[in-house]
Amino acid sequence: MGEKKTGFFGKLVKGLTKTRNNIVQGIDAIFSGFSSIDEDFYEELEEILIMADLGVKTTTAIIEDLRAKVKENKIKDPSECRELLINTIKEQMTVAETDYEFENRKSIVLVIGVNGVGKTTTVGKLAGQYKAQGKKVIVAAADTFRAAAIEQLTEWANRANVEIISQKEGSDPAAVIYDAVTAFKARNADILLCDTAGRLHNKKNLMEELKKINRIIDRECPDIYRETLVVLDSTTGQNALAQAKEFNEVADLSGIVLTKLDGTAKGGIAIAIQSELNIPVKYIGIGEQIDDLQKFNATDFVNALFEKNQ
CATH class of the missing domain: 3.40.50.300 (P-loop containing nucleotide triphosphate hydrolases)
Structure with missing residues (x-):
C-alpha cells in the first residue's frame, strides 16, 4: 500500500493547492502577524475559516476547541497554535x-x-x-x-x-x-x-x-x-x-x-x-x-x- 498511498497523497497535496492558497496562507499570516493570542487573533482566524467554506457552525466548534487547548497548555505565542489548529480540524472529521x-x-x-x-x-x-x-x-x-x-x-x-x-x-x-x-x-x-x-x-x-x-x-x-x-x-x-x-x-x-x-x-x-x-x-x-x-x-x-x- 505504501507506494500507492504516497502517490495519492502527492496528488492530494497537488489537488488541494487552490484550497490551501485560500485557507492556509491566510492562517499563517495570522500566526506570524500576531504577537499575542487575543480576541482579535481569534476573530481573524474565525473569519478566514468561515470564508474558506468551513461554515459558521464548524468554525465556531474549531475556535472553541482551540481556545480550550490554548488555555489548557498555557500557550502564549500564536505560532504555537498552528499544530493545535491542525489537530483540532482533524478531530472534526474522523472516519471509523x-x-x-x-x-x-x-x-x-x-x-x-x-x-x-x-x-x-x-x-x-x-x-x-x-x-x-x-x-x-x-x-x-x-x-x-x-x-x-x-x-x-x-x-x-x-x-x-x-x-x-x-x-x-x-x-x-x-x-x-x-x-x-x-x-x-x-x-x-x-x-x-x-x-x-x-x-x-x-x-x-x-x-x-x-x-x-x-x-x-x-x-x-x-x-x-x-x-x-x-x-x-x-x-x-x-x-x-x-x-x-x-x-x-x-x-x-x-x-x-x-x-x-x-x-x-x-x-x-x-x-x-x-x-x-x-x-x-x-x-x-x-x-x-x-x-x-x-x-x-x-x-x-x-x-x-x-x-x-x-
Missing part, C-alpha cells in the same frame, strides 16, 4: 474503520446525487475498484431519466468487466432495481451498486422513488447489508452542504463522496459537511482516473492541506 463495513460484506449500495456531480462516474470507479479486489460486482442503471447516465454506466461496466442491469431511458427505476436485485441473488454477487436519480427540485417524487426502491430491496434482500452514499461536487462549496442536508431528509445517508476536490478552492467544505451533518466523508475524488477516487483519510487530508509530511 467500521464505516467501510459494506465493503467486507454482501451489500447493496445506493448512490444518489444531483446530475453533474460525478455520480455515475463514482459508481463506475467503485465498481472497477471492487472488481479489482476480486469481488463479484453488479451495477444497476437506475438513473433512467438521463439517457447519458445509462450509456455512461454501460461504458464503465464494460471497462471494469462487471455486469450491468439496465432498461431503456424513462423506464421505472424501481423496475431496474428489482431486476438488479434478482440478478444479485441469482449470481450470488458480493456488491450491487445502484446509480439512482437525484432530482432535488422535486423532493416529493424523489422521496417516493427512493421509498419504492428501498421497499423492493427490503422485501427481496432483507438480510443484506445496506449503504446509501450521496455524491457531492466540492466545487459548489456551501451549496454542496445544502444538498447533503436535503438528501439527508429524503434518504437515510450513511456516507458522503466528495468529488472534484482538485479543481476547487472550496475544499474546506469536506470539513464542514462532516462536522455539521455527522455523516462521514467516505471517499474523495481528485481526478479522472479510476484510482483518483480513494477512501477518505482525515489525517492525510489535513496534512495535505497544510503541506505537512505524513
Whole structure:
C-alpha cells in the first residue's frame, strides 16, 4: 500500500493547492502577524475559516476547541497554535474503520446525487475498484431519466468487466432495481451498486422513488447489508452542504463522496459537511482516473492541506 498511498497523497497535496492558497496562507499570516493570542487573533482566524467554506457552525466548534487547548497548555505565542489548529480540524472529521463495513460484506449500495456531480462516474470507479479486489460486482442503471447516465454506466461496466442491469431511458427505476436485485441473488454477487436519480427540485417524487426502491430491496434482500452514499461536487462549496442536508431528509445517508476536490478552492467544505451533518466523508475524488477516487483519510487530508509530511 505504501507506494500507492504516497502517490495519492502527492496528488492530494497537488489537488488541494487552490484550497490551501485560500485557507492556509491566510492562517499563517495570522500566526506570524500576531504577537499575542487575543480576541482579535481569534476573530481573524474565525473569519478566514468561515470564508474558506468551513461554515459558521464548524468554525465556531474549531475556535472553541482551540481556545480550550490554548488555555489548557498555557500557550502564549500564536505560532504555537498552528499544530493545535491542525489537530483540532482533524478531530472534526474522523472516519471509523467500521464505516467501510459494506465493503467486507454482501451489500447493496445506493448512490444518489444531483446530475453533474460525478455520480455515475463514482459508481463506475467503485465498481472497477471492487472488481479489482476480486469481488463479484453488479451495477444497476437506475438513473433512467438521463439517457447519458445509462450509456455512461454501460461504458464503465464494460471497462471494469462487471455486469450491468439496465432498461431503456424513462423506464421505472424501481423496475431496474428489482431486476438488479434478482440478478444479485441469482449470481450470488458480493456488491450491487445502484446509480439512482437525484432530482432535488422535486423532493416529493424523489422521496417516493427512493421509498419504492428501498421497499423492493427490503422485501427481496432483507438480510443484506445496506449503504446509501450521496455524491457531492466540492466545487459548489456551501451549496454542496445544502444538498447533503436535503438528501439527508429524503434518504437515510450513511456516507458522503466528495468529488472534484482538485479543481476547487472550496475544499474546506469536506470539513464542514462532516462536522455539521455527522455523516462521514467516505471517499474523495481528485481526478479522472479510476484510482483518483480513494477512501477518505482525515489525517492525510489535513496534512495535505497544510503541506505537512505524513
